[in-house]
Amino acid sequence: MQLLLRAGVLQHFKHFYGRRFLTQSATGIEVSELTNDVKHEIESHWRTQVSQGQFDPARNDKFYVLSMFPYPSGTLHMGHVRVYAISDTVARFHRMCGQNVFQPIGWDAFGLPAENAAIQRGVEPAEWTDANIAQMKKQLQALSCSFDWKHEMSTCSPEYYKWTQKLFLMLYNKGLAYQNEALVNWDPVDNTVLADEQVDANGCSWRSGAKVQKKLLNQWFIRTTAYAKALLDGLEDPTLQDWRDIINLQRHWIGDCDGYAFQLLTSATNYLRIWTRNPEHLKDPNSFIVIKQNHYLSKLSNASRLTVENPFAGTIIPVIFSDQANFPEHCDVYLAAPSFREQDKELQETFGLAFFAHTKTSIAIDAKLAREEVLEAATRLKIGGYRVSSKLQDWLISRQRYWGTPIPIIHCKKCGAIPVPEDQLPVVLPDKKFLETQREEALRCTCPNCGDTEAKRETDTMDTFVDSSWYYLRFLDPSYTGDIVNKELVQKCMPVDLYIGGKEHAVLHLYYARFVNHFLHSCGLSPTPEPFSRLLVQGMVMGRSFRVKGSGRYIKEDEVEIVNAKKNQARLKETKEPVVMTWEKMSKSKFNGVDPTDMFKEYGTDTTRLISLADVAPTSHRNWSSATFPGILNWQKRLWLTLNDFYAARTVVGDAGMENVDTQSKAFQVEDDKLFDARNFYVKGATFNYRHTHQLSVAISKMQGLTNSLRRTPKHIVRFSPQYERALASQIIMLAPMAPHFASELWSKFVTVPHRLNASTPELQWERDVLAQRWPNIDADYKLDLTIKVNGFENCAIKVARSNLDRITHNDAMDIAFNTASVTSYLTDKKIRTTNFVLYPGIEAILNIYVDKIKQSSAQTTNSDEEIVNK
Structure with a gap:
């Protein structure tokens, strides 16, 4: 009332x-009634007071919460609302717990969608992107997330991509960025190369959906495989929490690092990847290479005379195109070593290859020493020699499109490919209209090595995954000019305490981000090899879609008559045709999207946030229905x-x-x-x-x-x-x-x-104000649970005052357990295998006891509790 x-x-x-x-x-x-108008009045009053999040770089008690930064497509969708509501809720919680929270926001602003959209509208990609950023920023501010807007940055800004170019040069100088002619995946719709990871199981582009073609092009690669073993081992890092099935996805992607990869120069002047479990075989002066007949090199006019340099044995390796060899899984190249393997000697005779005269008897090669020499030389020559699986390939980063980070390389007829000096970064994108009308002039530059004024800049741009592979480090000080990152802040604030994003990025983005952080850690620029301690992989927001059965045509909800909602039975109002009702990812083309702005207008921001967080776990898909x-x-x-x-x-x-x-x-x-x-x-x-x-x-x-x-x-x-x-x-x-x-x-x-x-x-x-209050604490005399579990099942819960529970150790918990009748009676005929103890201060403590049943003869007596513990 x-x-x-x-x-x-x-x-x-x-x-x-x-x-x-x-x-x-x-x-x-x-008023006593909370209406939507009242909610809007409340939010209008409080919005400016609740939206800012202040990070103090001078403090040490940091909590770095990061949500994957958005692509500026023009408008927010409900997936954005969900992920940023989750992120902001966690950030505000830790802030109220007294921690120095850093929650930045920025824009993953390069890429094909913006360029294609700009072309369709006859505007510049920069103009289109800036307008989208302004619109989405307005919506994000309406969501009232406590982002630290002072750290806002955009990957398409020269102030950002200058340092992406610096990262490329660091990799290049370490031999981890290289150019090679390769048969690549070509998207005929977007007219660009795709990495293997960007082609789906049906051979279609992840972006356009077009059937991918194969093309022979000179491309830039990053040697991510050099860190394959470190990235695989890093999945066992005890600092990783809540990675769950993501660890298995990453492990599957990397594969078992049970061999070694090398890149040897061919007489066709490109590099050939050779994978082998036995690098010492490269010491064999009689080694030869077998390549599958459908390999692109077999199409070369001089394929029959193709050879490969072997710097380890000082020989030229002959190449045979054949399908007869025992190729390793996922490989179309086989390294044969007749001096080591009898089957390769038989293969050599089959192909009619001559032995060196002195090998007809035998060559005494110390395999262990030979392996060490090959691996040391490969590292020194920057041509491989690292542990890797047979399936994992290097990261192809070249993109033949305009709207991306320019690759900082200059091509000179005299000097070849020359890196741009660091003091000349950034290499900025040329004016698009000038590039289209006077391409030669736009690309002409001076060689920094010999001064030739007819040199040309690299025309390829980088895959946008390069931009997002290190942004979490730059966020800490986006205006820093001294280096790629502010090392002092990075040392203080990394790793990210909680990283939030969609499962669709669980392989590619996380793999690339982990690689770059491992690399920067090796350079002393990141304190830990792993960039993200905890992951929260949120589920998608699903909308109910309606398709006419048979044709599969998507229709709007107002065209449908629902017969039985529980059984998903519906029909088209006009023709009475049966309609299939399903929950699918929201999409304009499926007429099942919900505009967050409409939700804000009708229910208010806070209600929208609460609805997006309620009913289902953040990791589960959310069926967006007004019924909830x-x-x-x-x-x-x-x-x-x-x-x-x-x-x-x-x-x-x-x-x-x-x-x-x-x-x-x-x-x-x-x-x-x-x-x-x-x-x-x-x-x-x-x-x-x-x-x-x-x-x-x-x-x-x-x-x-x-x-x-x-x-x-x-x-x-x-x-x-x-x-x-x-x-x-x-x-x-x-x-x-x-x-x-x-x-x-x-x-x-x-x-x-x-x-x-x-x-x-x-x-x-x-x-x-309420946001300045400290988080409620449990009273010291309130009784909390010390839970005793045996083989995963709860045996008992012992009530302990909070003030005492917070001081309990593993040994204390064991003493309490073995003074509890229900525990000791259960353990009478069992042998303790191991125990572990988990304390959640102010919440509960859990003692896990794992036991095996003791096999006893009829003459044996039951062991005492003391004997069981001693065992």
């Missing part, structure tokens, strides 16, 4: 609180009523029955204790899901449980209970990371209540 204040009471509190009481809150809203909205809408309304009721109970005087409440009575204390337990129980649950599991939907459920406890509280308890006040304060504070505007409004009303029973409580800073 409408909150009504009698004139006399109102006059009294006008005098007591002055003008502030007239508003009851910072916005002055005094009422739960969140009703919860917000109940919270609004709860604050109004609290305000009324604490401010309205003269209520019948309120004057004689005995706050020292047993009945009152029972109710107060219930609120003590409820507050601690739900704070514990919500905190665990905010901090440890990131199951934010469960955190919402816990907070809703606390709301239910508050709503059930009798009115006289609401008026006089200190624990009710604490519980309500905790409720608002825990809501703040998810719904910052709404929580700020509730808090501003909460702190205007004159009867502050806990006004001196240090846990609450009454004069500060």
